[in-house]
Amino acid sequence: MSRQLSFDLPARTALGRDAFMVGPSNSVALAMIEGWRDWPQGKLVLLGPTGAGKTHLAHIWAEMTGARIVAGGLADLDIAVLAVSPVVIEDAEAVAGDPEAETALFHLHNLMAAEAQPLLLTAAKPPAQWGLTLPDLASRMQAAAVAQLAAPDDAALAAVLAKLFADRQIAPAPDLIPYLVTRMDRSFATAQRLVDLLDRAALDAGRPVNRGLAKDVLALDEQAQLDLD
Numbered sequence: 001m002s003r004q005l006s007f008d009l010p011a012r013t014a015l016g017r018d019a020f021m022v023g024p025s026n027s028v029a030l031a032m033i034e035g036w037r038d039w040p041q042g043k044l045v046l047l048g049p050t051g052a053g054k055t056h057l058a059h060i061w062a063e064m065t066g067a068r069i070v071a072g073g074l075a076d077l078d079i080a081v082l083a084v085s086p087v088v089i090e091d092a093e094a095v096a097g098d099p100e101a102e103t104a105l106f107h108l109h110n111l112m113a114a115e116a117q118p119l120l121l122t123a124a125k126p127p128a129q130w131g132l133t134l135p136d137l138a139s140r141m142q143a144a145a146v147a148q149l150a151a152p153d154d155a156a157l158a159a160v161l162a163k164l165f166a167d168r169q170i171a172p173a174p175d176l177i178p179y180l181v182t183r184m185d186r187s188f189a190t191a192q193r194l195v196d197l198l199d200r201a202a203l204d205a206g207r208p209v210n211r212g213l214a215k216d217v218l219a220l221d222e223q224a225q226l227d228l229d
Helices: 027-034 054-065 099-114 135-142 154-167 176-181 188-205 211-228
Strands: 043-047 068-070 087-089 119-123 145-148
Touching: 027 043, 027 054, 027 145, 043 054, 043 099, 054 068, 054 087, 054 119, 087 099, 099 119, 099 135, 154 176, 154 188, 176 211, 188 211
Parallel strands: 043 119, 043 145, 068 087, 087 119
Antiparallel strands: none
């Protein structure tokens, strides 16, 4: 049998409100995003582990408000221009330890407060754990309201797997998602990794995306994670 070639084609990720799967792990955070006009001092820190849906919620909010999304390179931007409209700072904890980036975020925060513009920041950890070295910035970030995305329950994990497969235009076998949910680590990051591995394995071997392929991929992924420890 000839081997099917695998190409790194980008998955088309759906980031609209209709594609957001709501469950106990994210319903409160979604409500806070949709109620952004009531944020104390016009700012919110959205917390959650990798793959929990922070970026998806940030895009939902940006669509509602016309916000600009900034992911890295904050010190290189014109803060005065940026501050005149709503802004999302993705992975905000990455500024910690970089004096120029911390200063830029400090000035952006103050200018946006003066302009009465809302500010959304996403992060994996609470601001007190970012390691900020600029005291005034640390105090302002720690005073922000927080919305927490929790680890997914079975229903949320299944919904996210279904969405990840749909983003890649993959139609998995009907019993595959329940099979994965009971055997994988309970995180959205693991769901992303497994769907990527299944996609690549199916292309490489010319096999359908089903339980047989998943069994092989889960075994290889478990060994890979052990090798990393």
